[in-house]
Amino acid sequence: MSFDGSFTHAMKKELNNLLATGRVSKINQPYPNELLVTIRANGKNRTVLLSANPNYARTQITTIPAANPAVPNNFTMVMRKYLSGSILEQVTQLDNDRVLKFHFTGRNELGDQTKLLLIVEIMARHSNVILVDDANSKVIDAIKHVGSDVNRYRTILPGSTYINPPKQDLLDPFEFDDFDKLTDLMRQFPNQDVLAENLRKTFQGLGNDTSLALAISLHQSNDIKNTFTEFFAKFSDPKPSLGELANGKPNFSAFAYPQIKNNREFDTLSELLDVFYEEKAQKDRVHEQGSVLINVVKKQLKKNRTKLKRLKKDMAETDHADEFRIKGEVLTTYLSQVNRGDTSVTLPNFYEENAPIKISLSNEISPSANAQKYFKKYQKLKNAVSYLNDQISTTEAEISYFESIESQIELANPEDLRDIRLELEQGNYLKNHEQHQKKNKRKQKINKPEVFTASDGTEILVGKNNLQNEKLTMHTADKREYWLHTKDIPGSHVIVRSYEPSEETLLEAANLAAYFSKARDSTKVPVDYTQVRHIRKPNGTKPGYVIYDSQTTVLVDPDEAAVKKLQSKR
Helix, strand or coil, X not given: CCCCHHHHXXXXXXXHHHHCCCEEEEEEEEECCEEEEEEEECCEEEEEEEEXXXXXXXXXXXXXXXXXXXXXXXXXXXXXXXHCCCEEEEEEECCCCCEEEEEEEEECCCCCEEEEEEEEECCHXXXXXXXXXXXXXXXXXXXXXXXXXXXXXXXXXCCCECCCCCCCCCECCCCCCCHHHHHHHHHHCCCHHHHHHHHHHHECCCCHHHHHXXXXXXXXXXXXXXXXXXHHHCCCCCCCEEEECCCCCEEEECCCCCCCEEEEECCCHHHXXXXXXXXXXXXXXXXXXXXXXXXXHHHHHHHHHHHHHHHHHHHHHHCCHHXXXXXXXXXHHCHHHCCCCCCEEXXXXXXHCCEEEEEECCCCXXXXXXXXXXXXXXXXXXXXXXXXXXXXXXXXXXXXXXXXHHHHHHHCCHHHHHHHHHHHHHCCCCCCCHHHHHCCCCCCCCCCCEXXXXXXXXXXXXXXXXXXXXXXXXXXXXXXXXXEEECCCCECCEEECCCCCCHHHHHXXXXXXXXXXXXXXXXXXXXXXXXXXXXXXXXXXXXXXXXXXCCEEEEECCXXXXXXXXXXXX
């Protein structure tokens, strides 16, 4: 699995076929390291994803929707200024490296024609998206600025001269014709894996899987020249494939590699990448954008769990309150037998059939004052019970609340994080971030719940966080519709938009409730359902918190395939 130079070669052709001569109509940056450029070509709008994500860097056409920020950042504004309305002439590749150059022509504010390069460097953590003036090779802007303190070979800053990445001293396999050299290489390294390693050291743009596929093909062939030529010709006429390695891990390639099993073909490379990266990239985006929220939640959980431990320790001490009362009463009864200045005394305990009880004393106060001291300790502990019970209940509720938010972040799409951030800001757990404070003064709208369709066509709505849950249950849903939630487990509110849903629909909705909960990876998950009219929200409680009655409980095993089936009906 690698977006190597050879795969980049295949992607270059796909992008040229679908986008060349198209006009830029939209530019957005939904995530910090990813740019979306919509190009209208051949009567269709296609969105190109240019990703400099350190883990999932790539370039492709995507159909996965993304929520754009309310206020575009500076890089987006620069891209729009220079590229909006421009024409894509062609896409080229630097040698067989993982560098694609989008060649645009447009007009500046004076009406003069301009030529611009949008360069995507796919190089793991060094990946970048760079806009360059083709006339003078000056960098206009980049999604990641790189100063001389980071890279001495070249800087990537507005106004600096763009320099290509360091050239590799390797051969371009698409222009290679010295097959005697290849024969010598095979003779020198007869082992398949060792040959693959040396092919990577000889030819540019071969990832581990590609070099192994080539080594296997060469070992199985009697015609090295034709096998080599045909292998790389397949990158110009790809049959995108998604399969599994021997260890079961998924692997994508431009065509089916011999070491990959259970291959599934796609119509385009971009469609293949959408399927492969959707869940992986989504989780990475959530982690990247939600890092602040995750830290806040973890900090609150740690604080409250420590507090709960201390409160329970204090509560355990109240179990000994009667010991202080007994000692006070015994002292009071036998005051005449206690001398001032004693540090302890042993007296008969009339509560234990006059068994001897040793009582510690302060030699600085009278025997009577010592007895009163024990009564005060007893009273203090008794009074603490009510307070401690209240504090334990409050702290446990806080822990449950933040565990639910932690679960929601794990299940969230990037756009859902805005609602979670807003909730933490409203609860004073997180300060309003600067952008929200200065530029987004109007009230932030809560994102809509996710929509699913049951087998019989009934609409099912799923809230993805507390604010969505509360709005969905308390404002959107009709009192006669049905509400579902995992029993005593943090999760989503689910609304079945029917007054008399079928048993099958309720079970499908229960599967959604279990899947979008902390118990996603469990079995026999209990899910309660009842009509919305039985739902109540106590005053002063956290967002999304409700109580209910008249419920029925069903047990379900969360089924991801069933969830996706309901999604596909949308």
